Amino acid sequence: MKALIVGCGRVGSALAKRLQKAEWEVVALDESEEALGRLGEDWPGEFHVGHALDIRVLEDAGIAVADALIASTDGDNTNIVVAQVAKLRYEVPHVAARILDPARAQFYSGRGFDVVSPTGTAIEALTDSALGSEKA
């Protein structure tokens, strides 16, 4: 499986390493060269520097042949646009986007790509945790 990870911050880099361990072919993309540091010195996969919305950068990174694309930059809107471009223009089979804002996460779910909302997850977990104390 080939994965393109757009946005190699804390989430993206950890995900890249995990997929790589699962023997996926992983290409990581970030707008900053320093993001390579998060992948570690022995990163065996590809690493590209460039803006997430730049078609040429995405194509160089192999968006057209990727089996999966994960949009995990620190910008919700960038992730939403990249995910839609991957799905609609390149027909990447599996696309997922990290969307922090629960409202936008809800609005963009059900459009053919997975929406992962860490904020939403945190809200649920914390609510469960707080309400759980009531029963105790």
Added chain:
Amino acid sequence: MFLLVVGGGKVGVSVTRTLLGLNHEVALIEQERNRFERLEEEFEHRAVYGDGTELFVLERAGITRPPDIVVAVTGDDEDNIIICQLAREKYGVEKVIARVNDPRNEPHFDLLNISPTVSATNMVLALIEHEVPQHELVHLLELRKENLEIVEVEIKRGSSAEGKRVEELRLPESTRLISVMREGKAEIAVGSTELRAGDQVLAILEPGRETELKKVLLDERARV
């Protein structure tokens, strides 16, 4: 009309000012605190503070009414795309206008059907095209949705079209001449309109037919 402008930079502010001057109702969203405070001094309650890609900010600015037009003119293309998608698809806004900051992002707007778009770079380039004589064919207007464009061509002396009537031209498919401008006066092009050197001809055509049109209007007459 009620218009919602998102992005209080130079473009957003000028648009807001002009629209207010025309007695329209306008709300202007700006997310940068200092800039917002300056806007509030000028536009008072019409200035709304916050990130215009956040639903609650858009709602505070009145998007649920909905506005007649939403104008997305922030400095971030991805933000402008999201604002337009939310406006149209979530709130039923019928008309959106988006600014494209980096022309390389234009395909994304097209892909997501966000139109019309305005790009300062492309406009400057179009003007340069208009001024530089070697561009024989000048793009004046693109009607993306209709998949048509309007171009201007100047008929040259010695070209095959010179002296011909419009009905004699073998125009490419999906191409029509609109008007002929001669000595500062424009006339609608009809079959019997005769083309002369120096005429400025407006044509409407499907994008991609430019080369064929140039061939018909600009190619030098075959010498016998």
